[in-house]
Amino acid sequence: MLSMVEKAVVDQKKWIPNDEFWDMIVVVQSLPGVFAVNTALYVGQRVAGTRGAFAAMLGAIIPSITIILLLATVFREYRDQPVVERIFKGIRPCVVALILAPSLRMIKSAKVTWKTAIIPIATVFLIWRCKISPAYVILAAIAGSLIYALVINRRETVRRETRDEDSPVFRVQKHKEAEP
């Protein structure tokens, strides 16, 4: 999908320069919500202000809404037909597999080690067995990740400052070394 957006917005219409587009995509991708909608809102806002944002958002969701409304009315009519029921009996187990497979691939790409494996295992257990709302699990995970990110950022800042002779951290260190 992204390459289609890039082709239209950057190459054909030349609304946004290439580097700015990709910088913004990184930010938009990290936001919660529907990715296609976020991208549309950003491009619309950037090109034509608030009205542009709304127009682009409508463009991103109206086809889906129309298709699903049509299918939902048809599906309601025919879902009790034995033929349809047989087909969907076959499809349901496949859907389960299509949800499990990408989640395992995601665990692999997140470079989960034996130590951090506790995070996905605990998440699965809390939601699947304890029936805790995923909303709370996400909030807890955000809090945990934020603390972790703050610690990492701080460590990196300290490391950078110890190399810089004028920084206060370096002066303190030099002072300590000189003391004994």
Place this chain on the structure above:
Amino acid sequence: MIYLQLLWVFVKIGVLGFGGGYAMLSLIQHEVVDHYGWMTMTDFADMVAISQMTPGPISINLATYVGYTTAGFGGSLLASFALCLPSVIMVYLILKLFMSKRNNALMDNTLKGLKPAIAGLIFAAGLSMMNLQNFPDFGRGQYNISVIICVFAFVASYFFKANPILLIVMSGIVGFVFY
């Protein structure tokens, strides 16, 4: 009342839906099936299948469908817009306030930490759908067609990255022939 519930549920999903459409499946499943009982787990599986096969974001498709089945045409529009509302506000704020590089690095590390939890979230959504309604022949008779379909689709998807639409169509044919 139903409109307020739809609004609340889908705004919440829009705010907490980190990590794309699949991550939102778990949130939608919990609210729609477990909490409010607007859909059965079987309806949910059918809907995910239909969403997979149609173009467009899965979460918008699900919101439209849930809104339509619970409160008709108005409900479908309300649920879809409620899902987008948090995005509207966030993208607007980000473009207005401009994100600094430092905040960006912080956000990046936060999301990296969030990823294993989101993977677990999606896995749990899949496990919750493994019930006797979706696997009706489990433990009955010699052949468990549903289990065979599931294992086959899993291997094809995980190891060979098979096209999901193709897998759904094939499973539908298998279901039609064997059930």
